[in-house]
Amino acid sequence: MLPIEQIHPVVLHFPIVFTLTLVVFDATALSRGALIGGRRCVANVSTGLAVLAGIAAAVTFIFGDLAFDAAIAAGAPDSLLETHEELGEVTAFVLLAWAIIRGILWWRKMPLPGYRGLSIVVIEFGISALIVTTAYFGGQLVYEFGVGVTSALPVVN
Numbered sequence: 001m002l003p004i005e006q007i008h009p010v011v012l013h014f015p016i017v018f019t020l021t022l023v024v025f026d027a028t029a030l031s032r033g034a035l036i037g038g039r040r041c042v043a044n045v046s047t048g049l050a051v052l053a054g055i056a057a058a059v060t061f062i063f064g065d066l067a068f069d070a071a072i073a074a075g076a077p078d079s080l081l082e083t084h085e086e087l088g089e090v091t092a093f094v095l096l097a098w099a100i101i102r103g104i105l106w107w108r109k110m111p112l113p114g115y116r117g118l119s120i121v122v123i124e125f126g127i128s129a130l131i132v133t134t135a136y137f138g139g140q141l142v143y144e145f146g147v148g149v150t151s152a153l154p155v156v157n
Contacts, residue, residue, distance in 0.1 A: 005070035005148060008063040012138070015060050015095060018053035019131050023124040025049060030117050037105050037112030037120075047106040054099025061092035067148060076147050084141055087134040094127055 002010075026036045026046050034042045068085055072078060105112065112120055141147040 003070070004063070005067040008060065008067040009142075009148070011056065011063055012060045012135070014056035015053050015091075016131055016135055018049050018056055019095065019124075019128055022046065022049040022053060023121065023128045026117075026124055027121050030121055035111045035113060036117050037110045039106065039109050043106060043111075047102050050102035051099045054096045057092040057095035061088055064088050071147050074148075076145075080145060081141065081147065084134065084137040087130070087137055091131050091134045094130060098123070098127060 029036050029042045029046065034040075036046045037043050064085070068081055071081055110116075142149060
């Protein structure tokens, strides 16, 4: 059975992919003149991606918190993990809030023409920068400090 702290590295890719896909999808749709709000096909896909990113971020944060506890129990210094943990918390909150906002915009059938649509894409670029920064610090924990990494078995010839 997979240890609980190893679920975080499995699920963390979902909010990253959903968020980056969302910003590229919305920017492309907006540049082609499609409305990313309302209830048309493009808006439905866009809102779906935002909601999936929010849900995936919440799940990732829950398992990240469990992985944090496991890393502390294994002897990792708290100060080493703190930046990634704080960024993860902010990222999860922001993505959940964005999912709720986009859901409300969809529910109210708001079409988001012109500068409204552009402001949505600008906000999503900011959220993408936040999630990439969070991922960078998480990768740094693994690749530079070996947090959560088990040693490989020696090769026997």
